[in-house]
Amino acid sequence: MTTDGSPGQGLHSRVLDTLGLAITAGDHRPGSVLRTDEIAERFDASRTVVREVVRVLESMRLVESRRRVGVTVRPTDEWNVYDPRVIVWRLAGTDRPRQLRSLTVLRSAVEPVAAGLAATLATPEQCAELTEAALGMVRTSRGHQLDGYLRHDIAFHRIVLNASGNEMFARLGDVVAAVLTGRTRHEVMFHDPDPAAVTLHVQVAEAVREGDAARAEALTRQIAVGALEELDVLAP
Amino acid sequence: MTTDGSPGQGLHSRVLDTLGLAITAGDHRPGSVLRTDEIAERFDASRTVVREVVRVLESMRLVESRRRVGVTVRPTDEWNVYDPRVIVWRLAGTDRPRQLRSLTVLRSAVEPVAAGLAATLATPEQCAELTEAALGMVRTSRGHQLDGYLRHDIAFHRIVLNASGNEMFARLGDVVAAVLTGRTRHEVMFHDPDPAAVTLHVQVAEAVREGDAARAEALTRQIAVGALEELDVLAP
DNA sequence: AAGCCTATTAAGTACGACGTATTCAAGTGG
DNA sequence: CCACTTGAATACGTCGTACTTAATAGGCTT
CATH class of the missing domain: 1.20.120.530 (GntR ligand-binding domain-like)
Known part of the structure; x- marks a missing residue:
C-alpha cells in the first residue's frame, strides 16, 4: 500500500488500477478502442478523472489517444514494460x-x-x-x-x-x-x-x-x- | 514527432516537456514545491492541462502531489529512470x-x-x-x-x-x-x-x-x- | 506546556461549454 | 466509373468555475 504500484485511495488510483490491469491482462486487445465517456460512465467518474487516467496510461505507452477515434490500446511490444505499475499488473494478470x-x-x-x-x-x-x-x-x-x-x-x-x-x-x-x-x-x-x-x-x-x-x-x-x-x- | 519522448504538438506535451526537463536538470531541487496555479499561469495554460501533466510526472515518480502542500519534487533515487522521456530529458540536461x-x-x-x-x-x-x-x-x-x-x-x-x-x-x-x-x-x-x-x-x-x-x-x-x-x- | 479545535490552503472532483483535428460519406466533375 | 472536393459528424483537447476534501498552521483551552 505504501510503495510503488499500489492501489492508493483516491478515485484516480482506482480507475487507473482497474483499467491498467484490464489492459495488461488482455481484456482489451491491442487495436481496440475505448471512449472516455464510456469509461467515465462505467466507473461513475467525471471525464476529468478519466482524462487524467488516460494521460497516465498514455505515458506508459499502453494506449494512444487520438481525436475523432478514441483511446486505442497499443501493441504489446510498445508498452513501457519497465514501469513498476505495469510490472505489478502483468505479474497479477494472465x-x-x-x-x-x-x-x-x-x-x-x-x-x-x-x-x-x-x-x-x-x-x-x-x-x-x-x-x-x-x-x-x-x-x-x-x-x-x-x-x-x-x-x-x-x-x-x-x-x-x-x-x-x-x-x-x-x-x-x-x-x-x-x-x-x-x-x-x-x-x-x-x-x-x-x-x-x-x-x-x-x-x-x-x-x-x-x-x-x-x-x-x-x-x-x-x-x-x-x-x-x-x-x-x-x-x- | 513520431517516436518516443518527442515534444509533440499539443499544449500538454509542451508543458510536460518543459517541466520534465527543468526538474531532471535540477532547476527544481528535490523537496521543493510547485503549485498548480503557478505552473498554469507560467505556461498560460488551464489548470486542467497542468493537472494532467502533474499526473504524468507523478507516474514517472519525479514529483508527488499532496493536498494542502503542493507538488513536491521527489529525491533523485526514486525517479523512474527507465522511462524513455526521463532518459531523453536527462541526456539533454546537465x-x-x-x-x-x-x-x-x-x-x-x-x-x-x-x-x-x-x-x-x-x-x-x-x-x-x-x-x-x-x-x-x-x-x-x-x-x-x-x-x-x-x-x-x-x-x-x-x-x-x-x-x-x-x-x-x-x-x-x-x-x-x-x-x-x-x-x-x-x-x-x-x-x-x-x-x-x-x-x-x-x-x-x-x-x-x-x-x-x-x-x-x-x-x-x-x-x-x-x-x-x-x-x-x-x-x- | 501539551493537547484539542478551527480556519486556511491547495489539491481532488465535477460539470458544462467551446475549439479542433480527423474521419467518413455524400456529392461533383472528369 | 473513378478520383477529388467538400461538408457534416464525432470524440478528444482546452477552458473556466464551483464545490469537496485532506493536511497544515495557528490559536485556544486545560
Whole structure:
C-alpha cells in the first residue's frame, strides 16, 4: 500500500488500477478502442478523472489517444514494460509466467555485473548489511521459515544492486523483490530453499567483502543460472 | 514527432516537456514545491492541462502531489529512470555524463546476454538483417560517413536485442540508440570508428548466424568493454 | 506546556461549454 | 466509373468555475 504500484485511495488510483490491469491482462486487445465517456460512465467518474487516467496510461505507452477515434490500446511490444505499475499488473494478470521469465532473464544479466561492481564500490557498512542478510538467509533456510527467508533474500539482492553504484541497477530492486515474492508465494511453499543457493549467497557476500569482483560476478552468475533452471522446471 | 519522448504538438506535451526537463536538470531541487496555479499561469495554460501533466510526472515518480502542500519534487533515487522521456530529458540536461555512464554500464550487462540468446533464437531473416547491418558498418567505417555508420550501428544492436526474444531487452533498443547517437554527436566527430570494434560486430553477426551462443556473448562483452573504456577517456 | 479545535490552503472532483483535428460519406466533375 | 472536393459528424483537447476534501498552521483551552 505504501510503495510503488499500489492501489492508493483516491478515485484516480482506482480507475487507473482497474483499467491498467484490464489492459495488461488482455481484456482489451491491442487495436481496440475505448471512449472516455464510456469509461467515465462505467466507473461513475467525471471525464476529468478519466482524462487524467488516460494521460497516465498514455505515458506508459499502453494506449494512444487520438481525436475523432478514441483511446486505442497499443501493441504489446510498445508498452513501457519497465514501469513498476505495469510490472505489478502483468505479474497479477494472465501472462504471469511469461513475465516472470522475462524478469528472471533480466536479473540474470544485470545482477552478476552489479555484484562485480559492488565488490569494488561497496562501503564497509553495505558489506556488513550484506553479510547480515546472507546470515539471515542461512538462519531461516530450514524449518519452513519462508517468510523470513524471503525477507533476507530480498534485502540481499537489494543491497547488491544499490552497492553497484549504478542508478539503473538500483531501480531494479523492486523488480527483484517482486520476482522473489512471486516465486515464494507460488511454488516452493513446501520444501525448504536449495542449500546450494544459500551457500552461494554467503560466498557472494564474502567476495564482495574482500573486493574480489570477478568471483562475486561468477558466483552471482551461478545464482542466476539456478534461478533460470528452477523456472524451467516450474514454468511452461 | 513520431517516436518516443518527442515534444509533440499539443499544449500538454509542451508543458510536460518543459517541466520534465527543468526538474531532471535540477532547476527544481528535490523537496521543493510547485503549485498548480503557478505552473498554469507560467505556461498560460488551464489548470486542467497542468493537472494532467502533474499526473504524468507523478507516474514517472519525479514529483508527488499532496493536498494542502503542493507538488513536491521527489529525491533523485526514486525517479523512474527507465522511462524513455526521463532518459531523453536527462541526456539533454546537465548530468548528461553521469547518465551516459549509467546507460553504458547497463548496456554492458544486458547486451552480451541478449547476444547469447539471439544466437539460439534468431530467425534466418534476423540473421540476414544482422549481417547486413554489420556489413553496412564496415562500408561506412571509413571516410567520415559517421551518419551512415551510426545508422547501421543502431540497427545492429536493435536487431540483437529484438532477436533475444526477451521483451525487457527489446525495449532497451531506444536506450541504446540514444546512447550511440549521443556518443557520435559529441566526441568522435573527427576520427573514424575504431576498426577493432567494427571487426567485433562482424564476428558477432557470424557467431549468431552459426548459433554459437558462448562466442556471441563473449564477443559482445568485448564490444561493451570497448565502450566503457571509451567512456573513461572522454567522461569524468 | 501539551493537547484539542478551527480556519486556511491547495489539491481532488465535477460539470458544462467551446475549439479542433480527423474521419467518413455524400456529392461533383472528369 | 473513378478520383477529388467538400461538408457534416464525432470524440478528444482546452477552458473556466464551483464545490469537496485532506493536511497544515495557528490559536485556544486545560
